[in-house]
Amino acid sequence: MEKANRNAFLVWLVLVVLTLVTYMVGKLGYGGVTVVALLLLSISIKGQLVIDFFMGLAQVHSRWKWVVTGWLIAVVLLIGLAYWISSRGVP
Amino acid sequence: MKRGLPGDFAIWIFIFAELLVFGVFFLSYAFTRASHVELFNHYQQQLNRESGAINTIVLITSSFFVVRAVTAIKHGASALCARWLGLAVLSGGVFVWIKLLEFAAKHAEGISLSTNIFYMFYLSLTFFHFMHVLMGMVILTVVAVKAGRGDYSVENHTGVETGASYWHMVDLVWIVLFPLIYVMH
Numbered sequence: 001m002e003k004a005n006r007n008a009f010l011v012w013l014v015l016v017v018l019t020l021v022t023y024m025v026g027k028l029g030y031g032g033v034t035v036v037a038l039l040l041l042s043i044s045i046k047g048q049l050v051i052d053f054f055m056g057l058a059q060v061h062s063r064w065k066w067v068v069t070g071w072l073i074a075v076v077l078l079i080g081l082a083y084w085i086s087s088r089g090v091p
Numbered sequence: 092m093k094r095g096l097p098g099d100f101a102i103w104i105f106i107f108a109e110l111l112v113f114g115v116f117f118l119s120y121a122f123t124r125a126s127h128v129e130l131f132n133h134y135q136q137q138l139n140r141e142s143g144a145i146n147t148i149v150l151i152t153s154s155f156f157v158v159r160a161v162t163a164i165k166h167g168a169s170a171l172c173a174r175w176l177g178l179a180v181l182s183g184g185v186f187v188w189i190k191l192l193e194f195a196a197k198h199a200e201g202i203s204l205s206t207n208i209f210y211m212f213y214l215s216l217t218f219f220h221f222m223h224v225l226m227g228m229v230i231l232t233v234v235a236v237k238a239g240r241g242d243y244s245v246e247n248h249t250g251v252e253t254g255a256s257y258w259h260m261v262d263l264v265w266i267v268l269f270p271l272i273y274v275m276h
Contacts, residue, residue, distance in 0.1 A: 004162045012155040016148055019269075023144035026274035031132075039270045046266045054154050055259045056097050056161070056252075064096050064103060068263075071110045075117055075267060082121035083275065086128050 098253030153182030
């Protein structure tokens with residue numbers, strides 16, 4: 001129980017730190033393709049941590065768990081594509 | 092390694108459907124923005140990023156409490172499980188309160204779904220998520236009461252895992268929503 005609780009706390013800590021970094025990026029007004037790419041990387045890390053350690057899917061041997069990870073990857077990549085298109089000024 | 096997904100499989104069908112709907116919402120926002128970049132960037136600056144960030148930490152923390160509840164019941168500690176779930180529900184209440192203040196502030200400014208396309212997405216997406224938080228709080232409250240009554244055990248705690256899985260989905264969706272709507276430009 002101790003190890004599981006410690007791991008959950010460490011995951012929580014990483015999630016909080018990444019959230020604060022995201023907030024500061026917004027507060028300082030940073031934008032553009034590189035910043036969006038870094039924010040999407042942050043979303044990917046946070047999302048996968050929730051999937052693996054909070055939902056507990058890292059410990060699951062089932063093909064269904066890839067639906068959740070696949071959703072995260074697809075959403076992040078397609079949001080990235082939309083922002084890349086908008087950065088090129090294509091309507 | 093466990094063979095199946097945690098909790099009742101039926102909740103996972105529901106979770107997959109919810110993720111699909113939120114995914115379509117997110118992509119609609121992102122691709123619509125590509126045609127209205129200036130408008131989206133301008134009105135995004137008017138959002139309350141502080142409340143968005145605080146609510147992210149509140150939801151992440153509530154998910155942590157739910158993880159502790161699941162760990163507790165796996166070790167047979169029903170009362171402890173109920174207490175962690177109670178804390179998660181309280182955190183959900185904090186999220187709801189902060190969100191209501193945010194909605195009230197926008198309403199006072201005369202902002203509605205028809206103000207512009209950015210606010211249409213902002214209000215509909217955050218309200219849709221808000222409703223899921225309320226539903227998650229109801230589910231976790233029921234599970235907490237049952238845990239407090241001793242209805243779950245080391246061998247039988249599917250109900251706790253089912254409620255936990257739903258709550259983590261609500262958290263996962265907000266983890267995408269906050270940077271996308273409040274920060275990214």
